[in-house]
Amino acid sequence: MQKKVWFYVHWFLGLFAGTVLVIVGLSGAVLSYEKEIFEMINKESLVVTVREQERLTPEALLEAFAMAKPNATPSAITLFSDPKASASISVQGQGGGRNTMVYYMNPYTGELLPELKGRQFFRATLDLHRRLMLSEVGKQLVGASTIGLIILCFSGVYLYWGSIRRSLKKSLSINFKAKGRGFLYQLHSASSLWMFPFLVFISLTGLFWSYDWYRASLYTMAGVEMPKKGMHHGQKKMPKQAESLTEVKSIQKPVAVEGVTQAWSFFESTLSKPYAYATLRLPSSKGVYEFTYMDENAPHSQAINMLSVQMKDLKVLSHTRYEDKGVGEQILTSMLPLHSGEFFGWGGRIVIFLASLGMLLFALTGVILYINRRKKLHKKFLKPTP
Structure with a gap:
C-alpha cells in the first residue's frame, strides 16, 4: 500500500x-x-591585437573615453592582466540598479569597441x-x-x-x-x-x-x-566584458581622473599574487579607492577579493580575500x-x-x-x- x-x-x-x-x-x-x-x-569586443607599445594607463583610458562619450560618467574601470583582453568602462545610468552600461576599449589605442x-x-x-x-x-x-x-x-x-x-x-x-x-x-x-x-x-x-x-x-x-x-x-556577477551596453540619457558631471593611475600602481604593488582582472570603482570617496579583483589562478568566478586604499597616506584600509574567509562563508560565496x-x-x-x-x-x-x-x-x- x-x-x-x-x-x-x-x-x-x-x-x-x-x-x-x-x-x-x-x-x-x-x-x-x-x-x-x-x-x-x-571576439571583436573582448580580444584585441597585442602591440609592442605599452597599454594605456587607466587615466589615459578614462580621458579617451571622456572624449568619445562626453555625456557619460564612468562608475568603474576594469583592466585585465591578459595582454589580449580589452579594457572596459562601466557607466551608471538613470535609476541605478541594473541600469548599467559597459563600454569596451582597446587598451593600446583607447578606441571604443563594438557592443x-x-x-x-x-x-x-x-x-x-x-x-x-x-x-x-x-x-x-x-x-x-x-x-x-x-x-x-x-x-x-x-x-x-x-x-x-x-x-x-x-x-x-x-x-x-x-x-x-x-x-x-x-x-x-x-x-x-x-x-x-x-x-x-x-x-x-x-x-x-x-x-x-x-x-x-x-x-x-x-x-x-x-x-x-x-x-x-x-549573485551572478560576471567580469565586466559580460555586461550589456545601452545609452546614457542624462548629462552627468565628469569624474576626476587624476590619481587613478597612481592608485592602480599602488594597488598592484600591494598584491602578493598576480591578478586576472581588477575593477576600480569611481569616483573615489574622500581619497579612498575601492578595488575588486580576482587572482590569476582563482578556483572559480566568484572567488573575488576586495581592497580599499587611502591614497593620501598610501595606506591599505581593508583587504578581504576569498581564501581567507571561513569555510561556511566560502561555500555561501x-x-x-x-x-x-x-x-x-x-x-x-x-x-x-x-x-x-x-x-x-x-x-x-x-x-x-x-x-x-x-x-x-x-x-x-x-x-x-x-
Missing part, C-alpha cells in the same frame, strides 16, 4: 512539475556555457531559468517544482529499491537490445539513478535563489551574516559555481550540463510510460469477463 501511494506521488509530481523542470533544465544547460558562448560570438552581442538573450534565459519570465509567480513555480524534483528523486529510488537491492550493477545498466516498454523503463530508471546525486545537488543549491527563508537558514547554519537583499553571495558545477572544474560543469539536459529525457520517458500504463489499464477494464 505504501509503495502504491509513493507511485502515485511520483507520477503526479512528474506530470505537473515536469514541464517546469524541463524548461529550467534546458535553460540551465544553456547558461552552463554562457561565458564560452559570449567569448565565441564577441556585446547576445546579452539580452542570456538575460532572458536567466529570467526563464529562475522565474519562467513570470516574475514572482514564476519564481514560486520554479521553487515548488525544485522541491518536487527532490521528492521525485527519492521516491524514484524507493520505487526502484527492489531492483537496486537485488543487483546494483544491473539497476545502473541499460539493455539497448530491449524494446518497447521494457527499454523505456530501463532508460528512465537507470539514467535517473545515475543522475540521482547530481539532481539532488542541483535542487538543494538552486533553492538558494527561490526562497528567502531557505537562504537565511543557510547563512544561519554557517554562522555568517546575511548580506542585504540584492547583494547576497552567489560559491553558491553559483556550486550550482553550475564550475566549483568542481570542467568535469563538474559537464556532469551538471548533462544532468540538466537529462530533465527532458526523464520527462519524455516518464510521460510515455504513464500513457502506456493508462492504455494497458484501459484495455484491461474494457476486456469482457467470461
Whole structure:
C-alpha cells in the first residue's frame, strides 16, 4: 500500500512539475556555457591585437573615453592582466540598479569597441531559468517544482529499491537490445539513478535563489551574516566584458581622473599574487579607492577579493580575500559555481550540463510510460469477463 501511494506521488509530481523542470533544465544547460558562448560570438569586443607599445594607463583610458562619450560618467574601470583582453568602462545610468552600461576599449589605442552581442538573450534565459519570465509567480513555480524534483528523486529510488537491492550493477545498466516498454523503463530508471546525486545537488543549491527563508537558514547554519537583499553571495556577477551596453540619457558631471593611475600602481604593488582582472570603482570617496579583483589562478568566478586604499597616506584600509574567509562563508560565496558545477572544474560543469539536459529525457520517458500504463489499464477494464 505504501509503495502504491509513493507511485502515485511520483507520477503526479512528474506530470505537473515536469514541464517546469524541463524548461529550467534546458535553460540551465544553456547558461552552463554562457561565458564560452559570449567569448565565441564577441571576439571583436573582448580580444584585441597585442602591440609592442605599452597599454594605456587607466587615466589615459578614462580621458579617451571622456572624449568619445562626453555625456557619460564612468562608475568603474576594469583592466585585465591578459595582454589580449580589452579594457572596459562601466557607466551608471538613470535609476541605478541594473541600469548599467559597459563600454569596451582597446587598451593600446583607447578606441571604443563594438557592443556585446547576445546579452539580452542570456538575460532572458536567466529570467526563464529562475522565474519562467513570470516574475514572482514564476519564481514560486520554479521553487515548488525544485522541491518536487527532490521528492521525485527519492521516491524514484524507493520505487526502484527492489531492483537496486537485488543487483546494483544491473539497476545502473541499460539493455539497448530491449524494446518497447521494457527499454523505456530501463532508460528512465537507470539514467535517473545515475543522475540521482547530481539532481539532488542541483535542487538543494538552486533553492538558494527561490526562497528567502531557505537562504537565511543557510547563512544561519554557517554562522555568517546575511548580506542585504540584492547583494547576497552567489549573485551572478560576471567580469565586466559580460555586461550589456545601452545609452546614457542624462548629462552627468565628469569624474576626476587624476590619481587613478597612481592608485592602480599602488594597488598592484600591494598584491602578493598576480591578478586576472581588477575593477576600480569611481569616483573615489574622500581619497579612498575601492578595488575588486580576482587572482590569476582563482578556483572559480566568484572567488573575488576586495581592497580599499587611502591614497593620501598610501595606506591599505581593508583587504578581504576569498581564501581567507571561513569555510561556511566560502561555500555561501560559491553558491553559483556550486550550482553550475564550475566549483568542481570542467568535469563538474559537464556532469551538471548533462544532468540538466537529462530533465527532458526523464520527462519524455516518464510521460510515455504513464500513457502506456493508462492504455494497458484501459484495455484491461474494457476486456469482457467470461
